[in-house]
Every structure is written in C-alpha cells, then in structure tokens.
Amino acid sequence: MDPVVSTEWLAQRLGSPDLRVVDGSWFMPAEARSGHEEYLRVHIPGAVFFDIDAIADLTTDLPHMLPTPEAFAQAVGALGLSREVDIVIYDSLGIRAAARVWWTLRAMGFIRAFVLDGGLKKWLAEARHVETGDVHPRAVKVAPAFDPGLVRSADEVRGLLASGGPRLVDARGAARFLGDAPEPRPGLKAGHMPGAANVPFDQVVAADGTLRPAQELTAIFEAAGVDLAKPIVTTCGSGVTASVLALALARLGRDRTAVYDGSWAEWGALADAPIVTGP
Numbered sequence: 001m002d003p004v005v006s007t008e009w010l011a012q013r014l015g016s017p018d019l020r021v022v023d024g025s026w027f028m029p030a031e032a033r034s035g036h037e038e039y040l041r042v043h044i045p046g047a048v049f050f051d052i053d054a055i056a057d058l059t060t061d062l063p064h065m066l067p068t069p070e071a072f073a074q075a076v077g078a079l080g081l082s083r084e085v086d087i088v089i090y091d092s093l094g095i096r097a098a099a100r101v102w103w104t105l106r107a108m109g110f111i112r113a114f115v116l117d118g119g120l121k122k123w124l125a126e127a128r129h130v131e132t133g134d135v136h137p138r139a140v141k142v143a144p145a146f147d148p149g150l151v152r153s154a155d156e157v158r159g160l161l162a163s164g165g166p167r168l169v170d171a172r173g174a175a176r177f178l179g180d181a182p183e184p185r186p187g188l189k190a191g192h193m194p195g196a197a198n199v200p201f202d203q204v205v206a207a208d209g210t211l212r213p214a215q216e217l218t219a220i221f222e223a224a225g226v227d228l229a230k231p232i233v234t235t236c237g238s239g240v241t242a243s244v245l246a247l248a249l250a251r252l253g254r255d256r257t258a259v260y261d262g263s264w265a266e267w268g269a270l271a272d273a274p275i276v277t278g279p
Contacts, residue, residue, distance in 0.1 A: 003250040004117040021047040024101035069144035080137030090116035094209015099243040109145030166231035168196040171241040179277030188268030191277040201241035204248040
C-alpha cells in the first residue's frame, strides 16, 4: 500500500467518521517559523496539530526523541487519534516533518497512517478549502504499543557498523555529510558514519512537494550505491528527514525501514563515535 494519499483523495473524504487529519508542520530553529502559529492561521479543515517537540521524550536534551509508548498513547488520545481510523498527516512544506509524524505513529502501532502528497503547499495551490483557529477533538482512549523493529538506538547503530549489517543511508545534504559544512546544531562534529550512503532528502521530493514516483526513487537510491534488496537504516540530523527516506522506501515496498532516532544530533556529540569525512 502506498504510504501517501493525494489531495483529491483527502478532499473527497474530509468529514468521514473513519478519517482524521493531522498537521505536523515543524521548522528548524534557524528558519524562525512556528508550526503551531502557522497552523492556527491556516489548516486543512478538521486537522489537529501534532507538535513533534512536545510529543517527545522531554527527559533528554536531544530534539524530538520518541516518548514512551504510555506518554505517546495519552498525547494522541487527547488529539482524538485512534488505530481504528485512517490518519492523514501533512506539513506546510510538502513532505518533511509529516514523514516524521507518520514514522512515529507507525512505531507506536498505528498502521493506518498516511502522508498527504504535496502537503498544505499543494492543497493551497489547488485553492482547496481551509480553516483557521484551533480544533478541539473528542479525546479517545489509546492503548500503549511499540514496534521496536522500526527504531534504532546509538548502541544498535554501533553494532550494525561492527557487523556490516544494514546499510546506513543519511538524508542530510552532501556538504554536511562530507564534513564540508558545519552542523546547524552547535557542538557537533562534522562528517558521517563509516560506510553510510548519502541520499539528501530533497532528492526524493519533487519541486511541488510530492514524493517522486517509484521508478525515480529506485534510480536515486541505486545511484547512491544503496542495495534495495538489503536491510537499510536511515539517519539524518535529528530523525526528521531520515523519516522522509523511510517514507520513500515504503513507496518501494520497504515499509519496515528503521530510523536511527537520535541521528546526528546524538552521534555527532558522542566522544567515541566513529566519524569519517570526505566521500
């Protein structure tokens, strides 16, 4: 099943009792934009706002790490999200943070989660109906669940580097991957994990914010030296754009791709983590 749905598909189903819409817009600090403020100004009718920095592990200084299954269940229950409905997630840029919300939901047992292809960007370009203000859904009870197969920790990444197991695929831009550009978060080393491949996330997303077709995605991953027949773990700066690659791989039938949750925000700060620069 394709992990994305079209704007036309969503428009035809808005208001259905078995559908929920989620705005997952998020921006890097340097972008000086607030996802929640922009949501209040304009959002798809009925959408609730999912804050990846708030629905997160607040006991760590790492950004938007997964919360406990219990905390997550309570938070999404308050948003009216359940496993018995289809959940369509979008963001204002096309496809970026929506993929992180999609992956988070799936890691917590929500298999009926999809990303809106093109996001709010495409929705607005098509002059579709929007609304303003906040949405106050009826809370639902959600049982905690967790799928560890979709998540990797720093220790697990160390293990796979030592064993030569799954291929790491890094979604950061080439300059950061090569160590030619500084990291946007202070105090992090530059470079990448040994043996990692580089597929910048914006390569898998078209200019209109939609996910590229399967044939193009296959060519992009293969050009980066990624064997699509073997296990893959995606990584990036903080686990957001790594989820975009996981979404792209799901379009190719690889819907069990794991994401390294801490990504470079964690790895680049570890004193003894192996790091290389250059090609």
